[in-house]
Amino acid sequence: MVGIEAPWYNYFKKVYNLFEGDPEVTVDEDLIENEDGTFEFTISSKNSEKLNAIEKLFGYGKVFGDIRVLIRYGYENATEEDFAELYEKAFTGNPLFKEVIRCEMPLFGDSSYAVFKKNIVTFYDDNFSDYHGNSHYIVADLVKDVIADPKIFICTENEDWLCIKSLVL
Numbered sequence: 463m464v465g466i467e468a469p470w471y472n473y474f475k476k477v478y479n480l481f482e483g484d485p486e487v488t489v490d491e492d493l494i495e496n497e498d499g500t501f502e503f504t505i506s507s508k509n510s511e512k513l514n515a516i517e518k519l520f521g522y523g524k525v526f527g528d529i530r531v532l533i534r535y536g537y538e539n540a541t542e543e544d545f546a547e548l549y550e551k552a553f554t555g556n557p558l559f560k561e562v563i564r565c566e567m568p569l570f571g572d573s574s575y576a577v578f579k580k581n582i583v584t585f586y587d588d589n590f591s592d593y594h595g596n597s598h599y600i601v602a603d604l605v606k607d608v609i610a611d612p613k614i615f616i617c618t619e620n621e622d623w624l625c626i627k628s629l630v631l
Contacts, residue, residue, distance in 0.1 A: 470501055470531045473524055477533075481505070486512055493531070501529065506536030513537055545613035546574040558583070558601045560619045574614040578602045 474493040481487040490503040505520070507513040513535055523532040546562045553559035553576070560577040578601040587597035599607070602618045609616075 468529075469526045470524075470529050473526070473531060474501070474503055477503070477505070477520070487516070488536075499529070500532055502532040502534060504534040504536050506538055508538045510537050510539065546576070549576040549614065553578075562614075576605070576612075576614055576616050577619050578605060578616070580618050580620070 471493060478489045478491075481489050486507050486509045488506045490505075493501050493503050495501050502523075505513065505516060507516075517535050520533055523530055525531075546564055550562050558579050558581055560579055563575045563577060565573055565575075581601050582598050583601060583604055584596050584598045586595050589595050589597045592598075600618060602616050605616050606612060
């Protein structure tokens with residue numbers, strides 16, 4: 463059958479074939495169409511430094527008119543410590559961030575928590591349930607909404623936090 467292939471499939475095939483021979487990188491075999499009309503695929507690797515470099519170079523997708531192709535990244539050997547460090551690097555200096563806490567939890571073992579300030583973030587968002595059209599989010603909930611896969615626990619600071627920390631450390 464003769465036809466013109468959509469540019470988003472062509473883009474996916476370019477990325478797939480670029481890494482097909484690389485033993486450290488795996489690209490999904492198919493481009494997945496989501497219910498919202500976007501497309502996506504995942505690039506994975508056990509070599510987190512290499513995948514991080516690929517992520518920085520390729521970004522998180524490409525737009526073709528009104529069609530978006532999303533690229534997901536699968537860090538196959540990532541540990542919670544790695545993600546705790548990523549949160550520290552990404553949010554240190556941000557006034558909405560407090561700290562990352564690593565601790566031993568009964569029954570759960572090693573756990574990491576990204577702790578955010580107890581603030582409310584408000585912005586205009588065409589929210590018809592608000593008289594001014596604003597949406598309001600607790601910072602920790604906002605982080606949970608925008609991080610693709612948090613990998614560690616996201617929470618809000620608490621005045622009793624020192625008491626809780628003393629129980630789990």
